[in-house]
Amino acid sequence: MKGKDLKPHIGIFGRRNFGKSSLINALTGLDVAIVSDIAGTTTDPVKKSMEIFGIGPAILIDTAGIDDQGDLGEKRIAKTLDVIKQIDCAILVIANNTFDEYEESLIQKFDRHKVSYLIVNNKTDMEPLQNNTIRKIQQKTTASIVEFSSVTRANLDGLIEALKGTIPETSYQNPSLLKGLINRGDIVMLITPVDSEAPDGRMILPQVMAIRDVLDNDAINVVVKETEAELFLQKTDIKPRLVMTDSQAFGFVSKIIPDEIPLTGFSIAYARMRGPFNEYVQGTRKISQLKDGDKILILESCTHQVSCEDIGRFKIPRWLKAYTKKQLEFDIVAGLNEIKTPITDYALVIQCGGCMVTRKQIFSRLFDAIEAGVPVSNYGLTIAYMNGIFERAIAPFANTL
Template sequence: MVDTAGIDDSGDLGEKRINKSLQALKTVDCAVLLVAGNRFGNYELKLIDEFGKNDTPYIVVHNKCDVVKLSDETKNEILKHTTAAIVDFSSRTRAGFDEVVDALRNTVPEKSYLFKSLIGDLINEGDYVLLVTPIDSEAPEGRMILPQQMAIRDVLDNRAICIVLRETELKKFFETSCIKPAIVITDSQAFGFVKTIVPDDIPLTSFSIVFSRLKGDFENYVKGTRAIGELKDGDKILILESCTHHVSCEDIGRVKIPMWLSKFTGKKLYFNNISGLGDLPENTDDYKLVIQCGGCMVTRKQVLNRLKPFSDNEVSITNYGMAIAYLNGIFERALQPFCINREE
C-alpha cells in the first residue's frame, strides 16, 4: 500500500511531493483516486491521464460522504472522463466500505497476485530438473537466494523431481548418475563452466532468463541482447538492479558484468548503476544498452515501467542472464527451451 501526497501542492517542497506521487504510479498495480466535497477538476483529470500513460487500473472514491454525499452532477462529470468504478465512502463511519472492497476486487489485475509457473510449460510431471547453484561471497549465509527458492518450489508444484547441487559437483553427477534431466537451470554467472559439462542434448538456461518471462520484457530482451555485438568505444551502459544489497568485490552488476562486457567487446565502455527503484536518468537516449537484473524482488509492472522510457527511445534492453549467455557464446542454446526463433 502506497499513500501518496496528492498533486494539489505548491512551492518547491510541494513540487517534490507531486513528483513523488506521480512516480508512485509507475510502481503500483492499482490506484485509488480520492476526492471529496464533490470536487473534481484539473488535478483529477491529470491523474486520470497519468493512469492511462502508465496502464494503471483505478477506482474513484468520493470520501467524507458523512459530511457531503456524492452528487449526481459530480458523478456524471466523472463519468464523462472514465469508466472506472465510483464509490461514495466515509472513512469515519465506514459507509460504503464493502463497495470499495468489491470495486478493488474487480479492478486489481489478476496478474498482480496470481503468478504464472516459472517452468511449468517446460517440464512434465515426474521429470528431473537440475538446478546449479554456486555459492560465492555474494551468497547469503545459511539460505538460498529468492530465485533459487522460487524455482525449487515451482518444480515441486509441477510434481517434478528437483535436484540441487553446486557447480563443483556437476561433473560428478553426470559421470555417476544415469539420470537425464529434462532441463538444467544454472546461475548465469556459471554459464561458462556449466556449458562445458552439460551434454548438448539437455536443455540449458539460467534462473535470470527464466525470471525474464515472469518479471521482465522477454521478447525485447531477446532482441536487445544482440546490441552487445554492436557496442563501440565511448558507449554508455546502464545497469539496473531492482534491489539494494551490500556491494562486494564479486558484485555481479557493478564488477563482473562491466568487466566481462569490456573484455568481450575490447571497447572502452562507460557504466552507470542504479539500485532499487531510484530515479532514472533524464537523458535516457544517452545509453546504448540497458541491462536489467532478474527482478525477483519487484513486480513485473515495476520492471516494465522502468524500462519503458528506454524502449520508447529505441534503446536496446536486455537482462543479466541473456547478456551473460551472449558473452559466453551460448545465447541461442540458453533460449532453446523457450522455442525462440533464433533466426530473428
C-alpha cells in the same frame, strides 16, 4: 528492499484533506495513518502492509495531496507522482463533487504508466456525487466509481470488491518459473553455485522458487553445485529433462551438459516470468552492435553492500568491455532511484534479475527505455550472450517469443 515489498502495491491519491489517510484507516480497520483537519498532514509517501480478502497481503501507499503548494509542496507532489511508477493499482480519492485538472492529470499519468485505478467519492455521507459530476468523470474515464464514507465506513464491502476487480491478477497470483516446460515425473537438475555473493546459509530467491516450482509440477529435483554436476551425470547416467544454472556458471556448465539436454538459467526463467522477456531477447542481441563511447545503464533494483565481485558494478562492465573490445561507459542506478540522465543517451540498459521488486516495478523501470526504442536486457541474458550460449539458453522458452 524488504521481502514484504513483493506484495501488490496500491497507491492512494487525491487532493489534500479529501480523506486519503482516513480511507486507509477504514481499509485496514486500524488507525495506521495520521488523520487531521489540517490540509497537507501527509508529506512523504507512507507504506502500510495489510491483508485484503480475495487478494491477500498488499502494500497501501498514502501520498501527499496532489494540490500541495509552495516549494516544499512541489517536492511532495514530485514524490507522489513517482509512486505511480511503483504501484500495481491506484485509488483516486475525490470529495465535495470536485473533479477537474488535478484529477484529470492523475488519470493521464495512470494511463501512461498502465496503472489500473478506481475512483472513490469519499465523504459521501456529507455530499453524495451529483449527476453532473458523474458525467464529467465519465467523459474522461471508464474507471469504476465507488461511493464511500471513511467516517461511517458505509459501503466498505463495495469498495473492497471494486478494488479486487481493479487490481491486476498478475500482481497477486502465484507465479510459475517453469510453467509449460516440465511435466509430472520429469527430472530437473538445478545447478546452484555457492560463491562470496551468495546469501550466507541461504539460496537466492529464483533458486528457491525453482525448487518449489519443480515440486508443484510433481517433478523431481536434483540440486547440485557446479563442481558436482558432471560427477552426478557420470555416476547415475540420468538424463535430466531440463538443467537450470546460475548465469555466472554458464560458461562452465555449458561445457559439461550435453547439447541435447535443454539448458537455461535461473535469472532467464525469472526474467520470462517477471519482466518484458521479448524486449530482453531483442535487446540482448544488440550487444554485438555496441561501439566505442557507447554508454550502458546498469539497473540494480536492490541495494546491498558492494564487493569487488559485485556482478552489476564490476563483473558485467568488465566482461562487456572484454567481449566487445570497445571502450564503453557505464552508469549504475541502484534501488528505485531516479534515472537522471536522459534514457536516450544510452545504447543499452541492463536490468538485474529484479528478485526484490514487483513485476510492475520492473516494467515501470524499463518503460521509458522501451518506449524510446533503447535496447534492454537483463543480467542473465547478457551473460549467456557473452558466453556464446544465448540461443541455447532461450530455446526452452521459444514458444513464448
